[in-house]
Amino acid sequence: MNDDTIALRAEGLYKVFGRHADEAVIALHRGTPRDELGAATTAAVIDASFEVRHGEIFVVMGLSGSGKSTLIRMLNGLHGATAGTVEVGGERLTDISPKRLREIRRRRISMVFQHFALLPHRTVIDNVAYGLEIQGVERDERIARARRVTEIVGLQGWEEKHPSELSGGMQQRVGLARALAADTDVLLMDEAFSALDPLIRREMQDQLLELQAELGKTIIFITHDLNEAMYIGDRIAVMRDGRIVQIGSPEDILTNPANDYVEQFVQDVDRTKVLTAxxxxxxxxxxxxxxxxxxxxxxxxxxxxxxxxxxxxxxxxxxxxxxxxxxxxxxxxxxxxxxxxxxxxxxxxxxxxxxxxxxxxxxxxxxxxxxxxxxxxxxxxxxxxxxxxxxxxxxxxxxxAAPRPDPMPTAEVDQVLEAAVGAGAAEPKEAL
Amino acid sequence: MDIRIPVGTWIADFFDWVEVAFGWFFEPLRSLFLGLYDAVAWVFGTPPALVVIALVAVGALLARGWRFAIGSALGLLFIVGVDQWDNAVASLSLVLVAAFLAIAAAVPLGIWAARNDRVSKTLKPILDFLQTLPAFVYLPPALALLRIGVAPAVIATFIFAIAPGVRLTELGIRGVDKEVVEAGQAFGAHPRRILRQIQLPLAMPSIMAGVNQVIMLSLSMVVIAAMVGAPGLGQDVVQSISALNVGLGFEAGLSVVVLAILLDRFTASFGKGMGLYSTWRRRRLAQREADEQARFDAEILEVGGPRRSPGGLGG
CATH class of the missing domain: 3.10.580.10 (CBS-domain)
Structure with missing residues (x-):
């Protein structure tokens, strides 16, 4: 694949918490199951490799404890990788100085959080402008830019409210606006809609798809909700016990599950919404x-x-x-x-x-x-x-599936029936 | 066989060594303590008592409201009435200096402990030790190093009172929503900036509770400090014990109670949004935000497409 089309690349990512992390990576690499590592060592992410194209919505799907939250935090260095590399826009993000890492976070990659993570002591507009503030954009300029994004997510008129005055859905719009205002190519979304009511969630999903079509951001979206993954994902990575078990389009996952686990998982999906003609x-x-x-x-x-x-x-x-x-x-x-x-x-x-x-x-x-x-x-x-x-x-x-048998021509049936009556073969009526 | 662990000798030797090795350090320290104490005592002691009382009442009005203003004025008038004003000023000065120093040390230590698990683990037993060792025990070495007077009282009070300041600061910062801190990191903020813009503001209630605790513990050292020659209400309490003077003891003791209530209520009101000052501030902030919003609404943005409305989301 051409390098220009890759927004983010992860290669052989491991995250092991606890003691003897490096030895655990070697053991895992050799194929030791993760339950056999010992009580003090937890392998959260095991050998994760994938590429995300520009303008793609890449969904990482897994149940709680599958390592998806750890994985997404490795993509912007909130968790350091025990082994493996992450590249964002061709720049390495693993094993670099903290200063350099902050630089990359400012320019290349922003994040939306499950519980919004807004600054409660700041107004909506100041929250949206936060990323720009960190980037060192001068105040008037950043307020102007933040206002534009605030309008895009539909929060005009709420700029000077505090997050606590907003409903959950609106708070997450602020979270989304904050990430969009930072104007980075890559957006990480960690269970961004999981804390919202189902109706609001669907609305936010639609809005995300709309924004994505409009702005062409690269989005990496974490969720435990398969229907959500199928709805918004261009491609889906299914995680289980720290490993990525399958990467594919929603239809791929649904029609060709890589193993029993994925198959079981997709059983509950509303196929009629995912499968196409x-x-x-x-x-x-x-x-x-x-x-x-x-x-x-x-x-x-x-x-x-x-x-x-x-x-x-x-x-x-x-x-x-x-x-x-x-x-x-x-x-x-x-x-x-x-x-x-x-x-x-x-x-x-x-x-x-x-x-x-x-x-x-x-x-x-x-x-x-x-x-x-x-x-x-x-x-x-x-x-x-x-x-x-x-x-x-x-x-x-x-x-x-055989075609449904056609009924016999009525004329023939009548003929046979009449012949039978003529022969005097009486039948008890009740049998009919 | 008679086995005795000579801990006492070791510690005595240790302090002897400190005195020899760091003697040059303690003389300026003593001057610093005395200087601070004199300054605070001058501020409260120079104007006539009634002027100070009036000023305190105004401060109380701003901080908590008129009920607290009247209460504090009555309490202070009581102190004047039992002829303990000068002692009260001396005690208050001692408490403020010691508490100020303790807070100045405790908050940075607490921040450090919150950010570094090893520091936290090291500090914890030390703080436990400082807090549980009987306060009297600090007095002899303090006396030896700083001589009689205000200085050993300040250092003993400092050591006795510092622990909750460190603990509550650490607790407050560690208690800040992890996701909010992660948000700061994810947008590339420098750790110092995260501390200043996110952690400290959000930990403020806990830190203020620590400040309150430090001041209250400092006040509880007033009587003990009198034993190393610190002036103030403690002197009269100590004297009432040796002279079995019930009346004097209660007069001084009740004055301590008045000071305690005043200091507690004052520090507890910080950041709680009570009193006139907070009301003014809130009103001003709300006005500014409303103005800003009006300005935003008046301007027309050149964003393409129909205006989306957040309607139906519930406010």
Whole structure:
């Protein structure tokens, strides 16, 4: 990966508390489990390596005691690393002088805290300006800049209040504004929304995503809430017992869990919000080219045993769909052109549509729901069974799912029933 | 077999050695103590008693309110009434000098202990020792090194009173929310700056409780200090014991109580937001913040996009 695109790189990070830390690192490196290190030694972070790209939201997810809080504090040197290196914007942050470390914290990396960590004896605006004050920005200038950020997070009119006069959500906005005002490239967020009410939390998550899209900061976000991780994370690192067990996109983690632990973990996730059309779609079975004649289309539908097919143009962009009956008529009448029976209400969805938003379109579509890429090309379809299977956590099951058996033609059934009555084979009515 | 640990001899030898090795140090120290004491005694002793009482009452009004002002004036008038004013001024001066020195030493020590576990672990037993050793025991070596008078009383009081100042300062600074300190570090603040802008302001209630304790302990040494020749209320108490003079003893003793209440209430009110001064200060601050807010609201910011409102979050 190109170095310019990396905002932060951690390599072989270890944090061991207690005595004999260095020996513990060597032992851990050799594969000794962390419970066998002895009572006086605690390995909080073991061999953590990852890279965070510019403008990415990288989420570190784990339960309490998994070492995630220690890990994030190593990224700005609040905890020194026992072994390993951290680089922020190409500058090493481990094993440097305290003066140099303060310099890097001022310019490159700021932090938002779980319990806000505002200075209670200062007003909102002075809290927001704190980072700038440390950077040595002159007072009028820093107040002006702090006011701009205060407005961005929606706290205009509250500048001269004290933190204790604000609700939890608003206090965390101040915390966020303080970190944004420092104007560093990298933002560390330590369980930043965990102390908030669920409704406020969702609002803050949305706001964070909005700000991220607007300002393009690199964000490293710690959480124990998998739904939160899945919602805001571009990539997620799952931690357990001090080790990173998997790094991947939310869909990756959900669909290809690295081990039983991750699998168990993701069981409770609301899949419909994380999985997208792209991750569950199948190859379309019958696609008719718009230039193909009705006979070719009908042959294809017969071979594939389908009652209808999507029609695409030369570059595979969608035109509409046709029903087998209409094409059948065309063939009977000897019409050579399909276009008269193509229906344009295909109802196809985009690849990044969340599963939750697929149900209604799927019900409304006559064919398996079509999936289009950004250039309107038909890249896949989602039969309803696939949607159900994905919901159950077994997207693969859909492949084997047999189509529901069609009822026998009514005429034949009537014939057989009548024949049976004629033969006098009486049946007790109750059996019906 | 008769085994005796000659601790007494060792300590006596130690102080003999200190006297020889650091004798040059104790003479200026004595002058310093005497100078400070004379200065404070001059401030309180020179104006007529009623003027001082009026000034104290005004101070009490500013610090706590009118009830405390009336109470302190009545208490001080009582001291004048039982003819203990000069003694009270002498005792007060001694207490203020010793407490001032103790606080000046205790706060930095407490800060150091809060930031360094090893210092904390070393100081703890020393403070325990200083606080539990009977106060009388400090008197002979103090006498030997500083001769009779105010100086040994100051040093004995200093040693006796310093412990809570150190302890409560350390406790206060260690008790500051760890995340807030981390916030200072995370934004790249220098440790000195974190101390000044975050730790000390947030630890202030605890530090002030320490100051209060130091002053109260200093006052409790007034009588003991009289035994090494320090002037003041203690002299009359000691004299009342030898002369079995019940009346004199109570007059001096009650004067000590008045001083104690005054000093306690004064120091306890620091930083608590009571009294006229705090009211003025609060009002001024609120006014300034309101002005500032009005100025902010009046200016139009050139931030793009619609104005977001924090509405619905609850205030």
């Amino acid at each position: 792209e991750s569950v779609m199948r190859k379309p079975r019958a696609v008719v080219h718009v230039g193909a004649g009705p006979r070719a289309a009908l042959t294809l539908m017969r071979d594939e045993q389908v009652a209808g097919a999507y029609v695409v143009s030369k570059d595979r962009s969608i035109v509409g769909w046709v029903r087998d009956r209409d094409v059948f008529d065309l063939v009977r009448r000897g019409v050579k052109d399909l276009s008269s029976v193509i229906q344009s209400d295909h109802g196809a969805v985009a690849t990044d549509t969340a599963l939750a938003d697929l149900f209604i379109p799927s019900l409304e579509a006559a064919l398996p729901l079509g999936v289009l890429d950004s250039r309107d090309r038909l890249v896949g379809v989602i039969p309803r069974v696939t949607l159900l299977a994905a919901l159950g956590g077994e997207p693969e099951a859909a492949v084997q």
